[in-house]
Amino acid sequence: MVLPFTGLGLPKATGAAAPSRAPGLARKGAVPAVAPVVTPFTVKMPVPQVLQPAQTTATADIYKMVIKPAATEIIPGVATQVLTYGGQFVGPTIRAKTGRAVKIVYGNSLDMPANVHLHGGHTPATSDGHPMDLIQPGQVRLYDYPNKQQGATLWYHDHSHHMEAEHVFRGLHGFYLIDDAAEKALRLPSGAYDVPIMLRDSAFDENNELLFFGDPAERTTILANGKIKPYFQVARRKYRFRLLNASNEHVFKLNLGGETMMKIASDGGLLPAPVPVTEMVLASAERVEIVVDFARYPIGTRLELSNGSDPVLRFDVTKNAYDDSLLPATLRPLPAMPAATVNREVRMNFDLSGEAPVGLVNGLPYDPSRVDFQVKRGTTEIWNVINTDTFDIDHTFHLHLEQFRVIGRNGGPPLPQDQGRKDTVHLPPHESVQIQVTFGDYLGKYVYHCHYLEHSSIGMMAQVEIVP
Structure with missing residues (x-):
C-alpha cells in the first residue's frame, strides 16, 4: 500500500548528502580506500535499540519508521554520512512474535526511491519488498508481516533494484527477531x-x-x-x-x-x-x-x-551474575520434508563480453516482466544451484518467501554451515548446492538472486511465480 507522505505523523528529514545513483559493479580502483586509524577495543559495542510500537491492537503491533539520511560516529570522533531506517546505524530492532502480525509504515524522506525487504520472512508478495515495488520520495508504504513462521533471526534491508547494493552498504539494514512460545519454554538466554x-x-x-x-x-x-x-x-x-x-x-x-x-x-x-x-x-x-x-x-x-x-x-x-538460563540438549526437531515432485537447475554467472559486466541467472539478466519459474502452491521442489563462472568468484544464493534445506553440496553431503533451515547459502567458485523447498500458502511473484548485492544489482536475479 503506497500513500502520500503527509497525515501519518512521519516527519520529513533533511541533512546528509544523497548517494550517487550509477548502477553496476563497484568501480574497481576508482578511488583508493583509506584505512581509518582506530585504537582497538576503546569503544563499547552498542546493542541496536528495540523499536516500540506506535500502536497495538488485539492482533497486531504497528510501527512507524522514516528512511532518512543521518550522520553517525563510526570512526571515533568523526561524523560519517549514512542512510538509515529510523535515523539509526544499525537500524532499530523489531521484536515480533509468531502468530502476531506486525505492520510497519515506512516513510521515504530520501530524494530517491527506496524500499524494504524482510530477509527470511514468510510474507505476502505485496509486502515482500519486491525490487520493483518502490517507495517514492515523499511517500509512505505499509508492510504487513503475518509472522506465520517459527522463531528466527531475520533482518530487513533495502531491495530497490540497481540501488540495493549502495543503499545497504550505506546503512539501510536492521534486525527483525521473531520469538515463539516453544522457544521461550527452552529458557535460552534472554x-x-x-x-x-x-x-x-x-x-x-x-x-x-x-x-x-x-x-x-x-x-x-x-x-x-x-x-x-x-x-x-x-x-x-x-x-x-x-x-x-x-x-x-x-x-x-x-x-x-x-x-x-x-x-x-x-x-x-x-x-x-x-x-x-x-x-x-x-x-x-x-x-x-x-x-x-x-x-x-x-x-x-x-x-x-x-x-x-x-x-x-x-x-x-x-x-x-545470576544465571537461570539453560542450554538444552534438544532444541527443535527438523521434520522430514515432503517428497519433491520437480527438479530445477539455477546457474549463476557473469557475462563479460560487453563494456560492463552483466549478471545472469540461467543465461539471462533480470527482467521484472519475465517469470522464470512457475511453481504450484503446496509443492516441494529440488533446485540444483550452480556457480558457473569460469573465473574464481564467490556468490551466495538467496530465495525469497521460503526457508529451504540444503540436501547436498557438489554431489556430496552438506557442509556444517549448511545445517538447519536456510534462506541463503554460500556458493564458492565452481561449486553447486542442492536445496529442497516447499512453497506454502502465498501466491504471487518473488525473486531469487545472488546476495552479493553488487551482483544482483546488475542482473543476477530471477523471478518465481507461485500459482494455485
Whole structure:
C-alpha cells in the first residue's frame, strides 16, 4: 500500500548528502580506500535499540519508521554520512512474535526511491519488498508481516533494484527477531543476554566517508553493530549471540581464539540440538546463533571474536551474575520434508563480453516482466544451484518467501554451515548446492538472486511465480 507522505505523523528529514545513483559493479580502483586509524577495543559495542510500537491492537503491533539520511560516529570522533531506517546505524530492532502480525509504515524522506525487504520472512508478495515495488520520495508504504513462521533471526534491508547494493552498504539494514512460545519454554538466554550483532565490511575515503565505488577487496574495515573493533562487557553467565553477516560481498570465518561456541540456530531458526564449534563460516546475508558460557572464565578475561586472525570484537568478562538460563540438549526437531515432485537447475554467472559486466541467472539478466519459474502452491521442489563462472568468484544464493534445506553440496553431503533451515547459502567458485523447498500458502511473484548485492544489482536475479 503506497500513500502520500503527509497525515501519518512521519516527519520529513533533511541533512546528509544523497548517494550517487550509477548502477553496476563497484568501480574497481576508482578511488583508493583509506584505512581509518582506530585504537582497538576503546569503544563499547552498542546493542541496536528495540523499536516500540506506535500502536497495538488485539492482533497486531504497528510501527512507524522514516528512511532518512543521518550522520553517525563510526570512526571515533568523526561524523560519517549514512542512510538509515529510523535515523539509526544499525537500524532499530523489531521484536515480533509468531502468530502476531506486525505492520510497519515506512516513510521515504530520501530524494530517491527506496524500499524494504524482510530477509527470511514468510510474507505476502505485496509486502515482500519486491525490487520493483518502490517507495517514492515523499511517500509512505505499509508492510504487513503475518509472522506465520517459527522463531528466527531475520533482518530487513533495502531491495530497490540497481540501488540495493549502495543503499545497504550505506546503512539501510536492521534486525527483525521473531520469538515463539516453544522457544521461550527452552529458557535460552534472554533479555539483556540475548544480543544481536551485525557484522559487515566497510571502506572509507580520505574524508572518512563510506566508499562504495571502490574495490570491494579494500573493504577491510569490519564493523560490529556499526563500530570498529569495539569491546562488549559480559557477566560470568550464558549469552545468546545472534550473528548476521550484512556485508554486500564478504565471507567471515569466525572464531573465539580456539574456544568452543555452541551453535544453536541458522537462518531459519533453532537447530535440532546444539553443535559445538570453534569456527563458523558466515557468507553474506547468512545468520547463525551461538551460546557462549562466560561462567568458564574468571573476571578480567578478555576474549576476541576474530575473522580468521583479524579481531573484530572483544568480550570483556567484568562481573558475576545470576544465571537461570539453560542450554538444552534438544532444541527443535527438523521434520522430514515432503517428497519433491520437480527438479530445477539455477546457474549463476557473469557475462563479460560487453563494456560492463552483466549478471545472469540461467543465461539471462533480470527482467521484472519475465517469470522464470512457475511453481504450484503446496509443492516441494529440488533446485540444483550452480556457480558457473569460469573465473574464481564467490556468490551466495538467496530465495525469497521460503526457508529451504540444503540436501547436498557438489554431489556430496552438506557442509556444517549448511545445517538447519536456510534462506541463503554460500556458493564458492565452481561449486553447486542442492536445496529442497516447499512453497506454502502465498501466491504471487518473488525473486531469487545472488546476495552479493553488487551482483544482483546488475542482473543476477530471477523471478518465481507461485500459482494455485
